[in-house]
Amino acid sequence: MSRNKIIPYNPKLRKLARLLRKNSTLSEVLLWQQLKGKTLGAQFHRQVPIDNYIVDFYCHELMLAIEIDGSSHDSASAIKKDLIRQQRLESLGVSFIRFSDHEVKQQMDGVLRSLQHYIDSHKQRPV
Numbered sequence: 001m002s003r004n005k006i007i008p009y010n011p012k013l014r015k016l017a018r019l020l021r022k023n024s025t026l027s028e029v030l031l032w033q034q035l036k037g038k039t040l041g042a043q044f045h046r047q048v049p050i051d052n053y054i055v056d057f058y059c060h061e062l063m064l065a066i067e068i069d070g071s072s073h074d075s076a077s078a079i080k081k082d083l084i085r086q087q088r089l090e091s092l093g094v095s096f097i098r099f100s101d102h103e104v105k106q107q108m109d110g111v112l113r114s115l116q117h118y119i120d121s122h123k124q125r126p127v
Contacts, residue, residue, distance in 0.1 A: 005063060007092050013049035020047040020054060027068045027104040028056060034112055035066075042119045051092060053085050062122050063094050066115070070101040095122075 024032070028046070035044040035057060044066070048058035055065035069082070086096050097118060099111050 005060075005093060007050050007063075007094070009049035010052045011049075013052070013054055017047040017049050017054050025068070025070060025101070027070065027101045030108065031057065031066070031068065031099075031104050031111070034108065035115075040112070040116050040119050042123065050089055050094060053089060055089070055094075058094075059119075062119065064118070064122070065089060065094050065096050067096060067098045068101055068104055069098055 024046070032046055034040075042059045042062055042064075044057045044059050046057055048055050048065075050058065050065070056068050057066040058064070067082075067086075090096065097115065099114075103111055
């Protein structure tokens with residue numbers, strides 16, 4: 001894996017990404033409080049445009065997207081759209097971890113343990 005691979009994005013999404021950052025859901029705010037400042041040993045950014053999509057959180061170094069799925073992701077059509085979106089981004093080398101809105105609000109310790117495990121096992125170690 002190349003470090004900090006640049007993935008193209010649609011520049012028209014920058015304005016929407018900024019708007020999404022200003023109007024975060026409670027789950028996004030709660031998780032961001034835990035992710036910002038490299039507290040888990042990796043730097044994440046919020047609402048990042050990648051290709052023609054915006055992911056909730058993204059770590060460039062690990063090419064890792066974190067998505068928080070609320071009730072708007074429950075319908076069959078939303079699930080299908082999420083899958084298409086995820087497959088497209090995975091084809092660009094992006095890995096995904098998904099958490100439900102409920103997990104973030106009610107089981108933050110488990111969410112953070114899962115993320116820490118992923119980061120520890122995927123972070124490039126200096127030789």
